[in-house]
Amino acid sequence: MITMEHVNKSYRVAKRSAGMKEACKAFFRRESQRIEALKDVSFSIEDGEMVGYIGPNGAGKSSTIKILSGILTPESGSCLVDGRIPWKDRIQHVKHIGVVFGQRSQLWWDVPILDSFRLLQDIYSISNSMYQNNLEELTELLDLKELLRTPARQLSLGQRMRCELAASLLHSPDILFLDEPTIGLDAVSKLAVREFIRRLNREHHTTVILTTHDMQDIEAITDRIILIGKGRVLMDGTLDQLHAQEGEGDLDQIIAGLYRRLDIV
Amino acid sequence: MNEREELLKTRRDPALCREPARSSMGLYLHYISLKLREIMEYKASFILTVLGQFLVSFQVFLGIYFLMERFHQVMGYTYGEVVLCYGIFLLGYSLAECISRGFDAFSRMVRQGTFDRIMLRPRSTVLQILGSGFELNRLGHLLQAAVMFAYGVYVSDVSWTFFRALAVICMLIGGALLFTGLFMIYAALCFFTLEGLEFMNVFTDGAKEYGKYPIDVYGKRIMRLCTFVVPYTLVQYYPLQYVLGRSQNGLLIIAPLGTILFLGLCAIVWRAGIRHYQSAGS
Numbered sequence: 001m002i003t004m005e006h007v008n009k010s011y012r013v014a015k016r017s018a019g020m021k022e023a024c025k026a027f028f029r030r031e032s033q034r035i036e037a038l039k040d041v042s043f044s045i046e047d048g049e050m051v052g053y054i055g056p057n058g059a060g061k062s063s064t065i066k067i068l069s070g071i072l073t074p075e076s077g078s079c080l081v082d083g084r085i086p087w088k089d090r091i092q093h094v095k096h097i098g099v100v101f102g103q104r105s106q107l108w109w110d111v112p113i114l115d116s117f118r119l120l121q122d123i124y125s126i127s128n129s130m131y132q133n134n135l136e137e138l139t140e141l142l143d144l145k146e147l148l149r150t151p152a153r154q155l156s157l158g159q160r161m162r163c164e165l166a167a168s169l170l171h172s173p174d175i176l177f178l179d180e181p182t183i184g185l186d187a188v189s190k191l192a193v194r195e196f197i198r199r200l201n202r203e204h205h206t207t208v209i210l211t212t213h214d215m216q217d218i219e220a221i222t223d224r225i226i227l228i229g230k231g232r233v234l235m236d237g238t239l240d241q242l243h244a245q246e247g248e249g250d251l252d253q254i255i256a257g258l259y260r261r262l263d264i265v
Numbered sequence: 266m267n268e269r270e271e272l273l274k275t276r277r278d279p280a281l282c283r284e285p286a287r288s289s290m291g292l293y294l295h296y297i298s299l300k301l302r303e304i305m306e307y308k309a310s311f312i313l314t315v316l317g318q319f320l321v322s323f324q325v326f327l328g329i330y331f332l333m334e335r336f337h338q339v340m341g342y343t344y345g346e347v348v349l350c351y352g353i354f355l356l357g358y359s360l361a362e363c364i365s366r367g368f369d370a371f372s373r374m375v376r377q378g379t380f381d382r383i384m385l386r387p388r389s390t391v392l393q394i395l396g397s398g399f400e401l402n403r404l405g406h407l408l409q410a411a412v413m414f415a416y417g418v419y420v421s422d423v424s425w426t427f428f429r430a431l432a433v434i435c436m437l438i439g440g441a442l443l444f445t446g447l448f449m450i451y452a453a454l455c456f457f458t459l460e461g462l463e464f465m466n467v468f469t470d471g472a473k474e475y476g477k478y479p480i481d482v483y484g485k486r487i488m489r490l491c492t493f494v495v496p497y498t499l500v501q502y503y504p505l506q507y508v509l510g511r512s513q514n515g516l517l518i519i520a521p522l523g524t525i526l527f528l529g530l531c532a533i534v535w536r537a538g539i540r541h542y543q544s545a546g547s
Contacts, residue, residue, distance in 0.1 A: 101381075111302050119296070125387075
């Protein structure tokens with residue numbers, strides 16, 4: 001169970017114009033601007049739900065994920081994940097979550113995938129039996145057999161993403177955060193990733209929170225969407241509710257229309 | 266209960282599936298072994314690195330040798346005494362470098378966002394930074410420092426007693442702690458500026474160079490700076506006076522342990538940095 005209540009978060013961003021003169025000026029006196037990343041964000045997610053967290057670039061999606069996973073501390077508001085405050089009980093908390101960033105690898109670049117997995121076993125203190133169990137299962141479901149002995153740098157993006165998913169699940173997390181997991185993947189890889197996530201949820205009851213710009217991901221995986229724009233939650237409901245409200249048709253069109261109408265792009 | 270449900274149960278029950286946390290030391294060694302395998306992927310580079318690092322900084326030693334050849338002593342210190350002083354200081358520095366120079370990798374981690382990944386793993390952030398920031402060439406430095414140290418002990422005319430040996434051991438530990446603290450502060454500053462502050466190298470790499478002579482050689486003002494700003498004298502000048510038999514004050518033996526206090530201060534800055542990171546984001 002995840003609850004966020006009235007969470008606010010803002011950053012200071014350094015500002016300066018281009019050019020040497022401006023750079024020198026900024027060296028002595030830096031002008032900064034407050035950017036409100038999240039404003040009064042509240043929602044709750046039950047165990048085993050699959051939620052699509054969508055919004056235009058810069059809407060506050062990553063900030064939310066970072067708060068829920070214990071990387072960032074919000075300025076105000078409360079946040080509980082299975083009874084834990086993420087940024088206060090960081091070490092306890094992260095034992096129970098898995099995070100995949102589509103744009104960033106967590107694998108060690110120059111060693112075979114299996115070496116990375118072994119280190120993760122040590123980091124998460126996973127027992128040998130559980131490690132073997134999970135590795136076998138993930139190898140089968142994600143078709144990793146041929147990849148495990150290859151260094152990460154020699155894998156294609158699609159192959160690597162399958163390994164990233166496995167790396168995030170070796171410790172059997174209860175909650176999986178996916179930040180654009182299908183970005184840059186070919187059609188076959190996308191389908192494989194989606195199918196795997198559905199199956200994971202069905203068989204292990206893993207809660208999945210997915211941020212993406214790919215509406216097909218949303219249609220294929222999630223039951224519920226939370227729409228965020230300019231730091232506020234603007235919509236929270238099932239896909240059916242969205243269609244009932246906005247009409248049938250192409251989800252991309254509907255979402256683009258919604259972004260424009262709400263003026264959040 | 267079918268097999269699937271059973272598996273699910275094992276996955277859910279933390280008592281069944283998690284062993285007591287592996288030791289931090291074990292994990293650190295695992296990081297180093299992974300690093301080694303990583304470097305061995307590039308064979309030629311690996312061999313050249315080890316060789317090159319071993320040879321490179323004997324030039325410093327040659328510097329002292331040729332200087333002493335001409336002048337025979339520096340401010341009352343003989344050749345053997347200077348070499349001993351340098352050997353001890355360099356070994357303390359290299360120990361720190363081996364264990365904790367990983368902090369250097371830290372500003373890059375923050376900039377590239379890999380520090381997020383470290384926050385997502387259930388281990389201390391320091392352990393992970395040191396583990397993943399380890400560089401093999403530091404083992405070369407350590408070996409070299411050990412050779413220098415052994416040579417220093419050999420050419421110095423110190424008549425060794427238990428307490429003099431103890432003072433040397435304290436100097437090594439103190440030196441390692443002092444430089445660890447400096448590497449730590451150096452990294453913590455990146456939390457605030459996001460850029461490595463090159464000038465900070467004066468206190469680490471620079472100190473390694475200047476620390477080859479007992480610090481009183483540089484005059485009163487530098488002495489004061491090296492005691493009250495960064496306490497180099499605690500691990501070099503003061504205990505050295507005892508080792509060389511110029512002072513009988515037993516307190517000087519444990520003077521290097523004063524650096525524990527310094528390290529404590531550095532740790533406070535580090536913690537402040539982490540908090541700043543958590544509230545400031547990327």
